Amino acid sequence: QVQLVESGGGVAQPGRSLRLSCAASGIRFRNYIMHWVRQAPGKGLEWVSCTSHDGSGKFYADSVKGRFTISIDDSKNMLYLQLNSLRPDDTAMYHCVGEGGGAFDLWGQGTVVLVSS
Amino acid sequence: QAGLTQPPSVSKGLRQTATLTCTGNSNNVGGLGGAWLQQHQGHPPKLLSYRNNNRPSGISERFSASRSGNTVSLTISGLQPEDEADYYCSAWDSSLNAWVFGGGTKLTVL
Numbered sequence: 498q499v500q501l502v503e504s505g506g507g508v509a510q511p512g513r514s515l516r517l518s519c520a521a522s523g524i525r526f527r528n529y530i531m532h533w534v535r536q537a538p539g540k541g542l543e544w545v546s547c548t549s550h551d552g553s554g555k556f557y558a559d560s561v562k563g564r565f566t567i568s569i570d571d572s573k574n575m576l577y578l579q580l581n582s583l584r585p586d587d588t589a590m591y592h593c594v595g596e597g598g599g600a601f602d603l604w605g606q607g608t609v610v611l612v613s614s
Numbered sequence: 615q616a617g618l619t620q621p622p623s624v625s626k627g628l629r630q631t632a633t634l635t636c637t638g639n640s641n642n643v644g645g646l647g648g649a650w651l652q653q654h655q656g657h658p659p660k661l662l663s664y665r666n667n668n669r670p671s672g673i674s675e676r677f678s679a680s681r682s683g684n685t686v687s688l689t690i691s692g693l694q695p696e697d698e699a700d701y702y703c704s705a706w707d708s709s710l711n712a713w714v715f716g717g718g719t720k721l722t723v724l
Binding site: 532541542543544547556557558559592599600601602604605606607 | 653659665670711715
């Protein structure tokens with residue numbers, strides 16, 4: 498069964514850090530580009546970052562560049578997002594997404610990040 | 615990062631046809647084309663089409679995408695109550711080296 502399961506969300510104070518994880522099953526990372534996409538409460542979708550299966554190609558949205566770091570462990574089928582210097586506008590549901598032959602083919606249910614003092 | 619432009623809302627009657635639009639530029643939808651996603655309240659999005667009119671397996675033929683210049687469109691024929699959802703377009707922007715999304719269109723089926 499193809500599944501992406503995110504974890505690691507929670508409440509963090511502004512300026513603090515969180516690490517999100519995404520466990521993939523039923524797929525081989527080498528066939529996918531893996532993304533993080535977020536959605537603030539009541540708002541639209543915002544692409545955050547993506548990486549190739551071997552981590553050789555990584556891209557970031559301007560809004561998170563220099564603060565967030567994406568990483569991937571192909572051997573464990575795990576995707577990560579390190580969130581540093583968190584801001585209130587980082588509050589959102591964060592989805593792990595797999596891009597196979599199409600665009601955003603596979604979606605996890607998401608993990609919620611709330612940045613608040 | 616500049617996003618893609620979608621109308622905030624569209625309303626159509628049951629069994630009618632709705633056409634949703636998404637406008638960008640030559641660096642995004644005008645280049646490699648766009649993708650369309652459907653999101654029902656409380657659920658993650660679902661991919662409907664990619665690179666203009668490729669449908670993932672399991673997606674109804676009632677959903678059809680096209681491109682004209684820097685605008686991509688999603689046509690939904692024979693509207694059903696379950697088509698009421700938010701629809702997002704997305705594309706890779708080669709000048710930004712980033713994916714961009716439209717703000718989303720809320721489709722209401724009357």
